[in-house]
Amino acid sequence: MNCPVCRQETIVLRKDGAERRRECTACHHRFVTVEVPKDEQLRQQEAVQTVIEAAEKLKAAA
Numbered sequence: 226m227n228c229p230v231c232r233q234e235t236i237v238l239r240k241d242g243a244e245r246r247r248e249c250t251a252c253h254h255r256f257v258t259v260e261v262p263k264d265e266q267l268r269q270q271e272a273v274q275t276v277i278e279a280a281e282k283l284k285a286a287a
């Protein structure tokens with residue numbers, strides 16, 4: 226994960242659940258990232274796909 230300000234390397238200061246508090250090694254900008262596990266990302270994509278399909282079925286039925 227690189228700094229959103231200067232694109233340099235960052236370090237993790239603290240882990241709090243899925244949150245990572247990070248600090249840039251170059252400009253000392255601090256920010257928080259949230260880690261999303263890969264299988265969780267897949268589940269979300271599938272959920273979105275299901276909603277899209279349901280909406281299209283409704284449209285076709287109307």
Ligand SMILES: [Zn+2]
Pocket residue numbers: 228229230231232233249250251252253254
């Ligand atoms: Zn920076």
